[in-house]
Amino acid sequence: MSDVPSARRPAGELEAEVLAALWSARHPMTPQDVQAALGGDLARTTIATILARLHDKGTVERTRAGRAYAYTPTVQDTAGLAARRMHTELGREADRSTVLARFVSDLSTEDEQLLRALLGDGTA
């Protein structure tokens, strides 16, 4: 746990953020790219350590990009299929149980307009 020189946050949280950043990009990322994408205060060496750890676990793949490595998330063949299967299976019942707390619920048309007004732009 203590082998990552993290500032306060546990290693698992940092790993999740780095992995999320890799997935949000559609191209391989160097530690520098990840640092920019996180927009936070993490040192590049910290990010490089986390990426190396994720690579050891097989969660990400890497290719040489000049002096550094560039990383992409490992796409498991079954993951996309599995996602679609879960969507259809869980969505089939209209009165689905609430046990899976979803991040956001559905929006009505009024909700959407209000939300755009609250966020103060039309970019979101």
Add this chain to the structure above:
Amino acid sequence: MIAVWAPLLLPFLAAPLARRLADALSPRAAAWTLAGSAAVLAGGALCSLGLLAAAGLLQLPPVAALGHLSLPWLTAAAPSAPLAAAVAALALAALTALAVRTARRHHHDLRTARAALPAEDTRRPPRHLLTPPDHRLTVLDDERADAFALPGRLHRGEPGRIVVTAGMLRALSGPERAALLAHERAHLTGRHHLFLALAEHAADIHPALRQLRTPLGYHLERWADEVAAARVGDRTVTARAVGRAALAANRAPSPARPKLAAAAHTGPVPRRVAALLQPRPTATRTRLRPVALALAACLALSTAATLEATADLHRTVEAAQHNDGHVER
């Protein structure tokens, strides 16, 4: 015998009070108030049904004989007990069926979600009980925006998982992604799915408790929003994360998400965003006091009535035994 009916009627009064109180409390206190009220009121209602059924059971000749109870005395003392007991027994049977159905639906949903995910890495070292759980992120390679917290299985020592689609991650900026992850992590560390499961079971037990489910769901989301805002140290970023996630999820509605009919009321997401755009909420204590006292009185009354009804049944049994002895002598 009046005490036994109070826990069956009090939820109609207490549930609206709990909702009103929750709306004025901080999200965490609100969630505990709603879940606690649901638990106490559902428990009281269940006990009442059990006591009613038991009181009628005593008048069955084999039971009376087994307990050395005077059947003539019992029939004279509580002539309507068998009818009430029959109704209560039917209700208990129906509630058991409902509880089994709800539990099976939860189990089915969790199993479907787990089965669809790529297998967990089994090489993780055994975790010490006191270290905080390491909630792993699982990304689904799907363009549709979705995110949820998948609770772990306690008996296997399995931590929960944060499940997010690639589409959701692409819709958010770096700090917003951090807010989303912190929000889902808050659901898992707070074990919010247990609150939701409790509320569903309570709603099965008493119809008046159904109205607690939606507010509880809302306040649990608000609770996780507040934890996330404190974690990333920026309320506006957290508000944007919630808002943009909802808009992204709405942009490509999958067949899995039944579209809401255009509603005239404000949905939960704009309320959450608006709450995050305001300073950290503080409870307005003075105006709450009458509602809080009324709710506390209802919960105390329900508990006291259950205890009194239990004592009453006990006294009935003792009196029936006493009278049985007199008849024999």
